[in-house]
Amino acid sequence: MPDKDHAPLPAQTIVVNALGTLDNPNLLLAPGGIDRSKLAYGNSAGAVDERSLADARAAGLSAVNVTLGHVAGSDDPFEATVRDIATWDALIRQNPAALRKVFTATDILDAQAQGQVGVIYGFQNTEMLGGDLDRIRLFADLGVRIIQLTYNGRNHVADGATVADDRGLSPFGVDVITRLQREGVLVDLSHSSTATCLEALDIATRPLAITHSGCRARADHPRNKSDAELRRLAENGGVIGIYSMPYLRTQGQPQAADLISHIEHALEVCGEDHVGIGTDGCVSAIDDMPAYRRHLAAEIETRRQLGIGAPGETAEVVLFLPDLCGVSQFARLAELLAARGHGDARIAKILGGNFVRLFNETLTPRFPA
Template identity: 50%
Template sequence: MMHDRRSFLALAATAAAAPAVAELSPADPLAGKIVVNALGGLGDPNIEGEGDPFTPRVLAEAHASGLTAVNTTLGYVAGPGDPFEKSVRDVAEYDAFLRAHPNDLLKVFTANDIRRARDQGRIGIIYGFQNGAMMGNDVTRVDLFANMGVRIFQLTYNPLNQLGGGSMAPGNPGLTPFGRDVVARLNDRHVMVDLSHSGTQTCLDAARASKAPISINHTGCRALVDLPRNKTDEELRLVASRGGFVGIYFMPFLDPHGHAHAADVVAHIDHAVKICGEDHVGIGTDGSVTQIDDLQKYAAALAKENAERRATGVAAPGEGPDTYPFTVDLRGPDQFRKLARLLGERGHTPRQVEKILGLNFLRFATDIWGA
């Protein structure tokens, strides 16, 4: 379980800076490619305890995976604590982590930083939020976090907040007046507006209110599995029609029974491409690339986490004590290669596969952040 995903399971480890791993072999299908995980993270789910998540194993497996950059969730998501203080502390903490690993990691501010990470054999870390609760009632906090390097701002998590309705908010409320102010401020500061986890009306309202394209960085398609965490065709089509980006996750919500497989990921990508077009779809796995060594032990920790999520009211239909927050047959350092192969077998051209793995996010990032 990763630092960026939820705050209920602790993550991480002790490690000194490790030297960057050699470039992928020229024969590797991902060599020289851009692979962007629009929502994920780096950490070792086999280690409990707080600290630097970038252990030698984590860094080695991240390099071996072919990953170029990842949107890593920082700041307040749910639970106790002051959202603003938690968010400021997290950003400062991650700045220190990245300074400790300059040969391996690169903080991303612009699209060119993603290209630079690829060219230098480093991994770009994109700072993102998954809940706008840290805004309080002060829209100028957008400026503060933008200056700190937060590049992606998800308006809501599953419940209602002061910006709008999450996917579990009763009555499907829309974007609030304060939410509109925040969207406008994010546009002015060239920060991505992410509508993952939002309710349908809030997503539609924000897509229409935003002067810039918006994203849904980790989702599935509700036309295939009717769960609140998945997006309707109306939402997907509107986001794409305005130049936005949609990332498909590797999550249990891709299967009606909560046990998603690689074939489900491919099916949801196919549907998203059909609705959005091949230039607007990518991946946002909501996971890491480090393997879980003992799934039985992990399952026990997951059941505890799920109980805590339900107690705090942030759990969504489709997640439960026996549903892994990943696809069992599409995880670990080889997940992107396997997905590329499966997409090719499904009939996607090599160029389309490159777009899905990272070029579509890079295009969108260029539009929002600049080159």
């Protein structure tokens, strides 16, 4: 599905994908290609190649929050996470002209200026902490900048979006949030339950993020956020990244118009200083759609077996927007927003400016690893 028909973004445009990947999905689809079963769940470092790096820069991507470490599965969460960090550190060292490890917002600006892509290390679970708060400092010193409290289910910190009897934060979870903010790590409330989200916002002393979600008022799905959560996030000074996932609709295949609808609702509830993008996807286009659909069906079955699937997941709905994908996705999004009457300054905030501001307010500098 090549997609290079739109004019690129101006060179100075900052684009921050608050949750995404740098992998080339086609490496997972080709016969004899990468065996995803040999990678930790969520690990995409093994699928990054010259094409995916070139596509990221061609798309105008300045920085992306990539998921590192344990999300689900049988591997020891701590050991798998440390291995994954080492893998990404090696990948960045091997590609100094293309990649820059992000410690602060300044690294994003420097990456943009030097034609690199900033790699923001993030977690989508906290199981790698075990019950040890001191591991937060360890991971922060290793360069982890964003930590999501929970995936869809319940862990020792909090309840996720698909937990039926929503109990919110645990006492340990309260301590985790306090320590994360003390160490200058951004707390991510994506995948959280409603109670978890609101309780975390109530105790936070710094702005928080929802890196990849949608608006429940536009699609009533547990992975999306209610207006109460969105409003409280904005009052806290945080930012939501709107994703390009199936949950933009409750039925059928979402398209670009659905993304625009969610963005505009978030703008109405939160204000233009608190809305960004977190596609939860890659930049490189899919070359072989039949192979992709077979892979997607297997992935959905894996998620079901791991107990981390969300309602309505089906191989009939792809994990990207068919009319807003590939290297032109960010430029095309800017065009669509402009056609709806949004001005250049607002579009710049949505594409990346708001998350740069948030990172500047929340991330404590660390020495490069």
